Amino acid sequence: MTPLATATPLYSIAEIRAIETAATQSLPQGVLMARAGQAAASAALKILHHLSDGDAAHMRVLVLAGPGNNGGDALEAAAHLAGSGIEVLVWLAPEAASTSPEREQAASRARNSAARFIDGATTMASSAINAAPWHLIIDGLFGIGATRPLTGVCGEMAQLVNQQSCPVLALDVPSGLHADTGTVEGVAIRATHTITFIGDKPGLHTADGRDHAGEVEVAALAIAPALLPQAGAQLNGVHLFARHLQPRRQNTHKGSYGSVAVLGGATGMSGAPVLAARAALHAGAGRVTIGFPDAPLAYDSGQPELMCRRARDIDFTGLQFGALVAGPGLGGDTDSVELLQRAIDSDSALLLDADALNLMAAEPELQSALATRSGAGATILTPHPLEAARLLDMTVAEVQADRLACARQLAAQLGVIVVLKGSGTVIAAQDGGVVINNTGSPALSTAGTGDVLAGLCGSLLAQGWPEWEAALGAVWLHGAAADALVASGAGPIGLTAGELIPALRKLINALSA
Numbered sequence: 001m002t003p004l005a006t007a008t009p010l011y012s013i014a015e016i017r018a019i020e021t022a023a024t025q026s027l028p029q030g031v032l033m034a035r036a037g038q039a040a041a042s043a044a045l046k047i048l049h050h051l052s053d054g055d056a057a058h059m060r061v062l063v064l065a066g067p068g069n070n071g072g073d074a075l076e077a078a079a080h081l082a083g084s085g086i087e088v089l090v091w092l093a094p095e096a097a098s099t100s101p102e103r104e105q106a107a108s109r110a111r112n113s114a115a116r117f118i119d120g121a122t123t124m125a126s127s128a129i130n131a132a133p134w135h136l137i138i139d140g141l142f143g144i145g146a147t148r149p150l151t152g153v154c155g156e157m158a159q160l161v162n163q164q165s166c167p168v169l170a171l172d173v174p175s176g177l178h179a180d181t182g183t184v185e186g187v188a189i190r191a192t193h194t195i196t197f198i199g200d201k202p203g204l205h206t207a208d209g210r211d212h213a214g215e216v217e218v219a220a221l222a223i224a225p226a227l228l229p230q231a232g233a234q235l236n237g238v239h240l241f242a243r244h245l246q247p248r249r250q251n252t253h254k255g256s257y258g259s260v261a262v263l264g265g266a267t268g269m270s271g272a273p274v275l276a277a278r279a280a281l282h283a284g285a286g287r288v289t290i291g292f293p294d295a296p297l298a299y300d301s302g303q304p305e306l307m308c309r310r311a312r313d314i315d316f317t318g319l320q321f322g323a324l325v326a327g328p329g330l331g332g333d334t335d336s337v338e339l340l341q342r343a344i345d346s347d348s349a350l351l352l353d354a355d356a357l358n359l360m361a362a363e364p365e366l367q368s369a370l371a372t373r374s375g376a377g378a379t380i381l382t383p384h385p386l387e388a389a390r391l392l393d394m395t396v397a398e399v400q401a402d403r404l405a406c407a408r409q410l411a412a413q414l415g416v417i418v419v420l421k422g423s424g425t426v427i428a429a430q431d432g433g434v435v436i437n438n439t440g441s442p443a444l445s446t447a448g449t450g451d452v453l454a455g456l457c458g459s460l461l462a463q464g465w466p467e468w469e470a471a472l473g474a475v476w477l478h479g480a481a482a483d484a485l486v487a488s489g490a491g492p493i494g495l496t497a498g499e500l501i502p503a504l505r506k507l508i509n510a511l512s513a
Contacts, residue, residue: 007239008218009231010436011199012180013144019198022227030102032221033069036197037076037106039219040138040171043195044081047136047167059135060087062128063115064157065107066141066175067095072103073171073197074140075110082113091128093141093154094121125157129164137161137168139189141175144201149186150176158187170194173201174212181402182207182424195219202233205436206403206424233404233434236427238511240435241473244465245512254286258322258462261348262455263311263339264355265292269329272354275448275497276328276455278303282505283459283477289314289321293335311339316346322462323349323377327356328451337363344369349377349461349470353454357383361390371415378467379416382454388420404434417471419457421450425479427471435472440479443486448497453478456504481507 011019023032048059063078065071071093082088090110099107111117118128139161141154150158158176161168168191173179176188182203192214194204198221204213238245260280264273273290274297281288281303290296291311300306312335316324326343330336332355340359343350344366350373352360360366373379383391385399392399392410399406400422407420407428420426425437457474465473481503486492490499 008200008235008237009228010202010205010233010235011231012202012233015229015231016144016198016201018229019223019227023223030105033072033102033106034076035221036073036171036219038080039197039221040073040077040169040195041080041084043193043217043219044077044136044138044169045084047169047193048086051135051167057085058087060089060132061136061138062131062134063088063090063138064093064141064161065090066093066154067099068142068145069100069103070140070143070145070171072100072106073143074138075103075106077138077140077171078115079106079109079113082110082115088113088115089128089131090115090117091125091157092117092120093157094152120153120157125153125160128157129160134164134166136166137164139168139170139175139191141189143172144179146175150188151186155187158189162187162190167192168214170213172197173204177203177209177212179203181404182209183401184208184212188212193217197221198223199228199231200235202404202436205235205438206426207400207422210423232432233436236435236437236439236472236476238476241465241469241476242511244460244469244473245508247512257284257286258459258464259287259289259320260285260323260325260455260458260462261289261291261314261316261321262328262458263291263293263324263326263343264328264330265290265294265297266329266331266333266336267294269331270297272329272448272451274300274303274306275451275501276325276458277306278498279452279455279501279504280325280459280462281305282501283456283508285459285462291339293331293339316342316348319347321346321348322464323351323458325351325353325454325458327353328454330355330359332359332362337366340366341369344373347377349379349467351380351382351454351458351461353382353450354387357381357387357391361387367391367414371413373415378461378470380419380457380461380467380471381410381414381416382419382421382450382457383410384421384450404428404436408432408434417467419471419475421453425475427475429468437475437479439476440482441486441492443482443492443495444479446495446497449478449500452497452500452504477504477507
């Protein structure tokens with residue numbers, strides 16, 4: 001089994017501010033900024049050494065220093081880099097009416113170094129960018145305290161930086177990216193690397209964050225662990241569900257690994273439940289049945305092990321099915337509503353996806369039934385942003401503006417586990433706990449991959465995984481299988497949902513060995 005990683009907590013802006021306040025009470029003025037600058041310089045040197053095969057001499061670095069403490073971190077980094085023999089040019093963004101004493105100290109150190117300076121208030125951003133062919137640009141314009149979009153000369157600078165081909169190192173967060181939500185209003189700097197201070201931030205890993213943060217490194221700044229609270233969010237990883245990835249015992253049979261029923265496949269949409277069912281089977285379920293609302297397929301010629309039946313003839317009472325996966329290609333007619341109601345009334349673990357979510361949004365009584373299902377089996381919802389918006393009576397833009405908050409709201413509202421799909425999928429529990437997934441890529445942006453995820457998660461539920469671990473494991477494995485295919489050259493462009501299924505089987509077996 002793969003060695004377990006440690007948990008990576010994700011701290012909100014408010015949590016980071018509270019940690020900073022507590023830490024500075026016992027530290028001399030400016031110590032945290034000095035530590036941040038040193039960590040930033042070390043990260044920059046590592047990038048430069050990689051570019052130059054270990055010899056960073058004669059490398060040129062452009063440092064963008066904003067008017068606040070993020071700019072102070074950049075100035076500290078500039079002083080360290082200049083002292084290392086790097087050619088450093090500091091572009092000073094137009095300053096606010098006053099700056100902190102710590103930033104003034106950092107500015108003094110930078111000005112006493114060999115770094116050169118350009119005043120952004122009097123010199124165009126393009127002049128700094130065009131001053132030399134840069135090997136690295138350090139973004140220290142605005143950090144987690146930014147409350148408005150990048151405009152004026154800073155907005156112009158961000159656009160110019162995004163046109164460069166050299167690496168970009170963002171300090172704490174890329175300027176223009178919201179540290180809590182991962183959203184961008186207007187323009188934000190697209191970094192290849194981010195060194196984030198004190199603790200990791202959720203916005204670096206979801207929504208626009210994954211396109212802007214690049215590789216993320218955390219610099220804890222030697223803050224005492226006792227000052228770090230329990231974070232409200234964390235990154236997904238194998239360590240969160242590894243205890244369920246175990247070698248199979250010899251003395252077992254198909255009944256040992258659970259039965260899954262996939263409900264869906266209205267006329268013209270039979271491929272959706274077939275994908276889900278195949279994923280469930282390849283992920284280890286002992287037996288998989290597809291329940292079609294209309295006339296069933298005679299059999300699946302590509303996977304004849306699957307049983308194809310009319311859904312109305314399937315008995316959902318008792319626990320003959322470890323999990324029901326309802327929704328892939330289910331359709332929206334009256335029979336589908338009745339079928340979904342039967343699934344909700346069952347005692348089986350339940351995963352609702354696609355058309356099941358659309359039916360719930362249109363039929364409030366289904367939501368009420370789901371909210372009172374606490375005495376029955378586990379329940380997981382896997383909406384994409386539009387489906388979540390319908391259930392929350394919001395717009396897609398409102399959901400995407402704060403994915404963590406919306407996933408939490410929906411989980412609490414319905415008393416379920418919610419998997420809000422998208423870049424940096426958010427998994428939310430009923431108690432407000434949140435995990436952001438960091439596997440997967442645009443390779444998954446193709447029809448049918450959500451059906452595969454639904455079948456995979458249903459399979460884990462049927463095999464006895466608790467609902468929280470099943471959701472975490474399914475989302476992580478789904479993304480990691482796509483990553484493995486991309487690494488082998490099969491994507492990201494043109495990857496198909498069907499290709500994920502054998503890759504999932506291979507990955508699960510490797511992790512369970």
